[in-house]
Amino acid sequence: MGKIIATLLGLMTLLLGSGLWIGLGLIGTGVGLLEFFRPNMPSLKLIAQQTWNTVVSPxxxxxxxxxxxxxxLFRTRISEALFTGLSPWLRRVPGRLSHLTVMGCTLFASVCGSSAATTVTVGRITAKELIGRGYNRDLVTGSLAGAGTLGFLIPPSTIMIIYGVMAEESILRLFIAGIVPGVLLAASYMGYLGIRAWLNPSLVGEPPDPTTLWEKLVALKDLGPLILLILGVMGSMYGGIASPTEAAAVGVAASMAIGFAQRTLDLKGVMIAARQAAESCAMIGLIMIGAMFLSTVIGYLGVPRFIATGIQSWGMPPLMLVVVLLVFYVLLGMVMEGLGIIVMTLPITLPLALSAGYDKIWFGIFIVIVVEMAQITPPVGFNLTVIQRLTGDSMGRITRATMPFFFIMAAFVFIMALFPGIIGFLPQTVRGQ
Incomplete structure (x- = not known):
């Protein structure tokens, strides 16, 4: 078994380190393992079978x-609407408009399953406006990096869909499980911002002019399209009216209606958006095919069972296993992006979590949060790159500004481990779906 594991690691390092696409690298690793250790097994037939099983998954x-x-939505004026609709309500709370990034990302994440898209859409308006109003630059960029990762945790989430397919778990239950952790994590960010502003008021600039209740209520009209979109997409799923796929179709139609109504979208823009989406889906599909193929190969060779049995023999308590997995994923996040981390490691780490007493729903939320941490872990952290393009700051400065939010996420992981009911109680309401 030692030779198999050494070959697995060697092939993966060689292929992925050469710059080969992740999906092709995973397929190449699987083919190499079969050629070395099971030469009589038809690798091409297995690749074809896994490709079919992956692409036809409903x-x-x-x-x-x-x-x-x-x-x-990226091509609409949603980001401007978030700023104008929320700012009158935040001018007198501790931290004032610094909460705009967190609240804006939380709301936008409710209709967008991408961390990068959430960061760009909210950040392209809030970062410039807040820094221009005298808010501490590091506080703005750090909060944007941390809150932008909520695009993966607050449903709908593309990462949760991929995890649900690979782990054979209900996507709707995963979506529901992400609500409470997402809200609590956003509240933790806002609490941190409020405390920082209370200790050092100069971080949030000069107090803005007060607004009347009428002005606050009028500002909410800017949030109307987004709120209706959230209710249409998420409400239809949680109300049992639509499946995730049907709700997504509703969301596409509604987002197009918003774009046409705002006159920021035309048929050419729709075609460009469709092409970008097709390119993203092709990339994700290739990665999933490679991951499913490699997962089948290493399962056939007995690698996951060998590793799981070895770790179980150490007698490691569940909380210690969480620490080990957290460190493991953070280290991977320094050199890989989130999707690749999940598809490569899930066949090994999921059985470990199940054997420690955690269920698939809990581990799904855990792995989403650690992937969020990978999004703000240098040098590969994608959210850091996005913010660097928005602000022009150095990667070192952005990383330092992001660290408090990184540690908030790490602390939240341990809270989840100590109180798993935080995640489990809502999905129980849709058991069996």
Missing amino acids: ELLALPLFILMAEI
């Missing part, structure tokens, strides 16, 4: 639709 139908919805 649960995956929601993925391209949610990606298309995010691409369309």
